Amino acid sequence: xxxxxxxxxxxxxxxxxxxxxxxxxxxxxxxxxxxxxxxxxxxxxxxxxxxxxxxxxxxxxxxxxxxxxxxxxxxxxxxxxxxxxxxxxx
Amino acid sequence: xxxxxxxxxxxxxxxxxxxxxxxxxxxxxxxxxxxxxxxxxxxxxxxxxxxxxxxxxxxxxxxxxxxxxxxxxxxxxxxxxxxxxxxxxxxxxxxxxxxxxxxxxxxxxxxxxxxxxxxxxxxxxxxxxxxxxxxxxxxxxxxxxxxxxxxxxxxxxxxxxxxxxxxxxxxxxxxxxxxxxxxxxxxxxxxxxxxxxxxxxxxxxxxxxxxxxxxx
Numbered sequence: 001x002x003x004x005x006x007x008x009x010x011x012x013x014x015x016x017x018x019x020x021x022x023x024x025x026x027x028x029x030x031x032x033x034x035x036x037x038x039x040x041x042x043x044x045x046x047x048x049x050x051x052x053x054x055x056x057x058x059x060x061x062x063x064x065x066x067x068x069x070x071x072x073x074x075x076x077x078x079x080x081x082x083x084x085x086x087x088x089x090x
Numbered sequence: 091x092x093x094x095x096x097x098x099x100x101x102x103x104x105x106x107x108x109x110x111x112x113x114x115x116x117x118x119x120x121x122x123x124x125x126x127x128x129x130x131x132x133x134x135x136x137x138x139x140x141x142x143x144x145x146x147x148x149x150x151x152x153x154x155x156x157x158x159x160x161x162x163x164x165x166x167x168x169x170x171x172x173x174x175x176x177x178x179x180x181x182x183x184x185x186x187x188x189x190x191x192x193x194x195x196x197x198x199x200x201x202x203x204x205x206x207x208x209x210x211x212x213x214x215x216x217x218x219x220x221x222x223x224x225x226x227x228x229x230x231x232x233x234x235x236x237x238x239x240x241x242x243x244x245x246x247x248x249x250x251x252x253x254x255x256x257x258x259x260x261x262x263x264x265x266x267x268x269x270x271x272x273x274x275x276x277x278x279x280x281x282x283x284x285x286x287x288x289x290x291x292x293x294x295x296x297x298x299x300x301x302x303x304x305x306x
Contacts (some may be wrong), residue, residue, distance in 0.1 A: 018121040018132075029118070029125075029137030034144055037114055047113070060118030060124075 004035050009066045009073035015050055015062035044069035096131035099139045108151035127157035135263030154289055161282050162230045169275055170226035222251050236289045
């Protein structure tokens with residue numbers, strides 16, 4: 001989930017497509033879609049049908065983080081980047 | 091071939107996701123076109139199917155579909171197999187007997203004075219047992235289609251066959267314990283079917299069976 005949060009947070013205000021997220025994160029569709037579904041259910045991600053860039057293609061489902069999702073992504077990234085505490089090193 | 095299989099997998103994934111996740115099924119379908127253009131349709135479709143199957147127990151439609159499959163694979167199909175096996179001479183539920191022919195064999199279980207009658211009755215009895223098996227397969231199909239009217243007709247057909255068998259076997263002075271076992275099994279099946287049909291009605295109160303099946 002962290003890798004997906006990071007990928008979505010990297011371009012927080014941009015709508016992202018499932019296949020592009022798969023390629024960027026290295027997640028397989030069998031992992032990505034359950035994560036997206038769960039995160040959408042929890043209000044971390046919003047999903048929307050977007051018109052395709054290329055004409056003649058069907059609309060695509062696109063995703064981006066909500067404010068709540070963005071906060072979670074920031075706190076998760078901070079936690080991951082923070083140096084280990086003394087207690088943890090002891 | 092690969093693409094056809096991938097298409098089938100993605101369609102199956104869509105069915106597994108059900109009405110509550112219809113948007114996600116369509117999302118997978120639209121991304122499938124991209125995966126196909128990039129030459130990875132099968133891996134993508136297989137992943138989507140895994141995701142959809144994992145999702146099934148999370149929503150009520152999925153639980154209903156799974157329960158129906160369990161009912162069919164765990165009860166109705168084994169009953170059909172049992173009837174075919176018994177008709178073709180495999181061991182029956184009655185100890186010491188090995189199917190229809192041993193029951194009819196004169197001098198072992200049957201009356202030697204009725205040997206001619208047994209020989210004449212054997213093909214018809216065999217046909218009735220095999221029809222009973224076919225009736226169960228028809229019932230299984232109707233249950234998976236969620237076509238309760240057809241399932242009801244199949245159950246009535248099975249019931250009629252069992253009654254015919256019981257009468258026929260009683261007339262020939264044959265042991266009817268196996269038929270009693272099938273009556274008991276049919277009663278269990280009917281109770282399970284009635285629960286399944288009620289659950290289906292609660293899920294889709296409109297009662298539009300065809301459209302319900304389209305969504306699952």
